[in-house]
Amino acid sequence: MPPRQQHPQTPPLQGKLANRNVMPKTLDGQITMEKTPSYFVTNEAPRRIHSMAKDTKLIVVVRNPVTRAISDYTQTLSKKPEIPTFEVLAFKNRTLGLIDASWSAIRIGIYALHLENWLQYFPLSQILFVSGERLITDPAGEMAKVQDFLGLKRIVTEKHFYFNKTKGFPCLKKPEDSSAPRCLGKSKGRTHPKIDPDVIHRLRKFYKPFNVMFYQMTGQDFQWEQEESDK
Numbered sequence: 144m145p146p147r148q149q150h151p152q153t154p155p156l157q158g159k160l161a162n163r164n165v166m167p168k169t170l171d172g173q174i175t176m177e178k179t180p181s182y183f184v185t186n187e188a189p190r191r192i193h194s195m196a197k198d199t200k201l202i203v204v205v206r207n208p209v210t211r212a213i214s215d216y217t218q219t220l221s222k223k224p225e226i227p228t229f230e231v232l233a234f235k236n237r238t239l240g241l242i243d244a245s246w247s248a249i250r251i252g253i254y255a256l257h258l259e260n261w262l263q264y265f266p267l268s269q270i271l272f273v274s275g276e277r278l279i280t281d282p283a284g285e286m287a288k289v290q291d292f293l294g295l296k297r298i299v300t301e302k303h304f305y306f307n308k309t310k311g312f313p314c315l316k317k318p319e320d321s322s323a324p325r326c327l328g329k330s331k332g333r334t335h336p337k338i339d340p341d342v343i344h345r346l347r348k349f350y351k352p353f354n355v356m357f358y359q360m361t362g363q364d365f366q367w368e369q370e371e372s373d374k
């Protein structure tokens with residue numbers, strides 16, 4: 144049976160019962176999924192989810208935190224075009240090179256910090272880290288890991304993806320029926336504004352120790368230090 148998915152717009156975790164009540168009933172052989180990216184950085188989320196269901200499997204998609212910050216900013220900019228530039232928001236004091244780690248676009252990318260909170264409640268074996276970069280370059284490969292992690296048969300494979308040149312991203316096709324291929328919407332894969340290379344450089348330096356800590360904690364090297372430039 145297909146996994147049942149809770150809508151991402153679920154009210155935020157307000158308490159154990161509040162959340163359980165909005166989840167659909169799950170039958171034998173079904174998996175209920177809930178997708179709220181902000182839970183990863185919500186202090187109370189691990190404790191609450193753990194007290195609701197200790198055996199919950201957690202999937203976290205992570206990408207280079209510098210690109211993530213720019214993506215986050217791009218999303219806000221699309222809704223509020225009047226906000227200051229990324230370069231302005233990124234610093235507490237630009238002359239001193241002091242990064243503003245309290246700005247959510249930057250803080251969310253300190254993955255090691257957030258993961259520490261989750262590891263107080265869940266073993267690493269219950270968490271799958273998906274590489275946001277490989278999700279674009281090898282979606283079938285990443286989806287194979289997701290399906291294995293969830294104990295599902297590998298139903299989604301290479302044949303379900305094609306690279307859409309116009310979109311610049313992989314899109315989905317359903318080879319089993321004749322329905323039209325589907326790409327993600329306009330809000331995914333926007334062009335990022337060009338950011339001052341010096342600011343990128345400073346952010347890379349800022350994140351490096353946290354990235355290294357994250358690689359050690361997860362046992363996975365996401366190779367964000369190897370990337371030459373951000374799009």
Ligand SMILES: Nc1ncnc2c1ncn2[C@@H]1O[C@H](COP(=O)(O)OS(=O)(=O)O)[C@@H](OP(=O)(O)O)[C@H]1O
Nearest residue numbers: 180214215217278279312313314327330331332333
């Ligand atoms: N197949 C495909 N199509 C389009 N976009 C893709 C795809 N795979 C991954 N991505 C990347 O997903 C990024 C948007 O995801 P978000 O994490 O912002 O989504 S969410 O709003 O938090 O759910 C989005 O980030 P931006 O490029 O900054 O928009 C994409 O880079």
